[in-house]
Amino acid sequence: MTSPPTTPNGVQIHHTRRLPDFLQSVNLKYVKLGYHYLITHLVTLTLIPLMALIIVQASQMNPQDIHTLWLHLKYNLVTVIICSTILVSGSTVFFMTRPRSIFLVDYSCYRPPSNLTVQFNQFMEHSRLTGDFDESSLEFQRKILQRSGLGEETYVPEAMHHVPPTPSMAAAREEAEQVMYGALDNLFANTQVKPKDIGILVVNCSLFNPTPSLSAMIVNKYKLRGNIRSYNLGGMGCSAGVIAIDLAKDLLQVHRNTYAVVVSTENITQNWYFGNKKSMLIPNCLFRVGGSAVLLSNKSSDKRKSKYRLVHVVRTHKGADDKAFKCVYQEQDDVGKTGVSLSKDLMAIAGGALKTNITTLGPLVLPISEQLLFFSTLITKKLFNSKVKPYIPDFKLAFEHFCIHAGGRAVIDELEKNLQLMPVHVEASRMTLHRFGNTSSSSIWYELAYIEAKGRMRKGNRVWQIAFGSGFKCNSAVWQALRHVKPSPKTPWGDCIDKYPVQILA
Structure with missing residues (x-):
């Protein structure tokens, strides 16, 4: 038997048997990129020869032909006027009725003061001292915290730092007031x-929906004008931030x-659960203080x-299904203590809702090459072979950045797997969960702030x-970036971005 070849330094070189597989995967990657480029630019590649043919034909026309064409237009003045009128009227109607562009001028995420920080051992000690939790519930919360993906610098409200709360x-x-006014003060500044x-x-x-409403509190604080159109959305969960943007x-x-x-936020003070029902203890371990304020404009002068720029909003509601309706449900436990119960079917229901949502979103954002692959696979599955796996579109061709709601580690893991994303695509979500916890509807803005703080947002990025x-x-x-976006002053990541990303233990 011959020994493996060596380098000049005497180090043996071991050839791996998986090298052909690697080369094959590389070849397939470039084949797919070539296919994507060809289909995306098919119209352009087709029009180039056609335009060249027209130019050649026009260059071969003699002056007599051009003079004849001019006389034809001159003596058909009525036809020219009618066509011009239709063209001008159509253009006017189009420009008057088309949707106006919506611009995101800036946004701000609230950074709580350091005295509201809660570490794991402090969280567990306070839970034990309240006397409301039995040993089984305390151990359950400890395990959830360890697996949650949260770090040691998240925040809970002042009332939860007291013993008893x-x-x-x-x-x-x-x-x-602290969350909303803190975000708004920074936004206006x-x-x-x-x-x-x-x-x-x-x-x-x-x-939390007091009377007067949260929106009325803001109107009163900043003395907003009397004819302002104000709306207060309650009970709509962690996706309400996108609903508010749509409204x-x-x-x-x-x-x-x-x-x-x-303004997007969630209130923890009156919604902490002090019972022993396991499904209702999970929000205690995940939800933390946070909020955001976003300034939108329809003024064309604000584009610079x-x-x-807001490109699309797609909303999916599965409330007609009883399981989906009750999978996140506020209720009282057997002893009358109120909390939010999370169903064991939550991830499956979320997967179904995601599938419906991307089925609508896909045709709006995916390149035609991906749409052709998806529909061809779908037709093959329906007509010829039901065992063919459905093609999962490559959304990395449609977006450069992903802000997945930091609802929990399992949510991020599931979307990373189902959408076939790379670790860098979910980095903003994981780090937001680690640094700030689940801040409900505002989490997607902390994630966008992370991407900006890392200097990754370039002009044209989606x-x-x-x-x-x-x-x-x-x-x-x-959204589509209108310029190379730099982080705004007082970004929540300002003094800690250099520490991230951090390694999160399994």
Whole structure:
């Protein structure tokens, strides 16, 4: 037997048997890229020879032919006028009725003060000292924390730092004020937009809906104008941030030359669960303090100073199905303590909602090459072979960045697997979950802030924000960067971005 070849330094070289497989995968990758390029530019590649033919034919025309064409147009003046009128009228109607572009001028994410930080051992010690949890519940919470993907620097409200906790309406209002006003103060400072210029206000908070409403609290605080269109969305779960953006978008199509502010948050103070039902203890371990404020504009003059343009919003609601409706459900346990119960079917239901959502979104964003592959596989499966696996479109060809709602580690894992994403595509979601926890509907904005803080957002990049929420809903928003986006002042990642990404233990 001959020994393996060696380098000049005497190190043996071992050839792997998997090298042909690797080369085959590389070849397939370039074949797919070539196919994608060919199909995407098929119209252009077809028109080039046609235009060349027309130019050649035109160059061969003699002056007499050109003079004859001019006389034909001159003596058919009525036809020319009618065609011109139709063309001008059609263009006018098109430009008057087309949807106006919606620009994201800037946004701000609330960064709680450091005294609200809660470490795992502190969380467990406070849970033990309250006396409301038995040993089984305490051990369950400890295991959830260890597997959650959360880090040691997330935040809980002031009332939860007391022993025993002191939840009250006043404390809940104080939490809401700190989060909403903190995000809005920073937003107005960064954009130099005056509160009186805001024409539309949309606030979403699922579990805390006081009277007067959260939107009324903002109107009162910033003395917004009396004819403002204000809306308060409640009970719509973690995907309500995208719903609020969709509502603001529709309102901006009607009310011209104005600004809209969307505030997304969740309130923890009055929604902490103090019972021993396992399915209702999970939110205690995942949800943390956070909120965002987004400034939208329909003014064409704001395009130059805006960060993004809204491209699509796609909403999916599975509430007609009883299992989907009850998979995230606020209720009382056997001893009358209120909490939010998470069903064991949650991930399966979320997968079904995602499938429906991307079926609608796919044709809007995917290149024609991916759509052809998807439909050809679908037809083959239906007509010839039912065992053929459905083709999963490559959404990496449609988006450069992904902001997946940081609802929990399992949610991010499932989407990474189902959408065939790479670790870098879910990095923003994992790091947001680690640093800030599940901040509900605002989590997708902390993720976008992470991408900007890393300097990865380039002009023309497309971002897919996707969120899940009670009901059950799956909602998507697609944005396109209008420039190389830099992080705004007082970004929540300002003093810690250099530490990320961090290694998250399995």
